[in-house]
Amino acid sequence: MADFVEKTNVKTAVRELATPIAGVSTFDSIVQSVITDNPFGCVAWTEGGVSHQPVEKSKEAYVVKVIYQDTDAKTVGNDSCKFDTIAGFNAGATALLGSAPLAAAHGGTAVRDPDSETYSATIRCRDPNGELYMVTIARERVNLSSYSDDAIRTKVETWADTVAALA
Structure with a gap:
């Protein structure tokens, strides 16, 4: 019998917030700042003939x-x-x-x-190294998923440390 051989090591990281995000306006400003300011240094990409922005909200x-x-x-x-x-x-x-x-x-x-009340938004990002990963911001936590390079987690963590509501 053949064995399964690991091809990739995809990771997930979670930051539980000390206090929930105060309201939907604060939540929206956090999400919009990620999309507008691109604090993770993401890059545009094309997939299946469709062009994508470096940072896109994929679900909310x-x-x-x-x-x-x-x-x-x-x-x-x-x-x-x-x-x-x-x-x-x-x-x-x-x-x-x-x-x-x-x-x-x-x-x-x-x-x-x-x-x-609850709110969440999933943001899709393309790292310059080619990895496509997700950052889900919710009222009580921030999830980083589908990444393998620890430098991505470091970027997201560094950004989150600068946002008072994400302490």
Whole structure:
């Protein structure tokens, strides 16, 4: 029988944040700064005839949370909705908070639960060495995945050290 022989050693690294990112605006500014400023020194590339920017947002998700409270401030229900844009997230929050039929069905008043809300964005980067890797920024952690060169982790870690919200 033939043995499997390792061809690559792909790594993943995670930074758990000391405190969650404060809000969606702070989160968005962090993500946009990576895309705009390219702090990892990524390079443009072409794959399958498609040209790619050095840094691209490949996926994003935002979950709004609402609780319903009775007249004694006791939680009597909850709702959550997932959106793929910040605009959708904000519009969805407004719709949930303003929905009289939902409030009546839950038997309470809608109240936003921002501490339970989640956001994440995956950024795809092409290193000058040819490696394609992902940085996923979430409210409580930053994941670096699909890399093999430790210099990539060092670049991402050095950048994260300069962003107060990612401590």
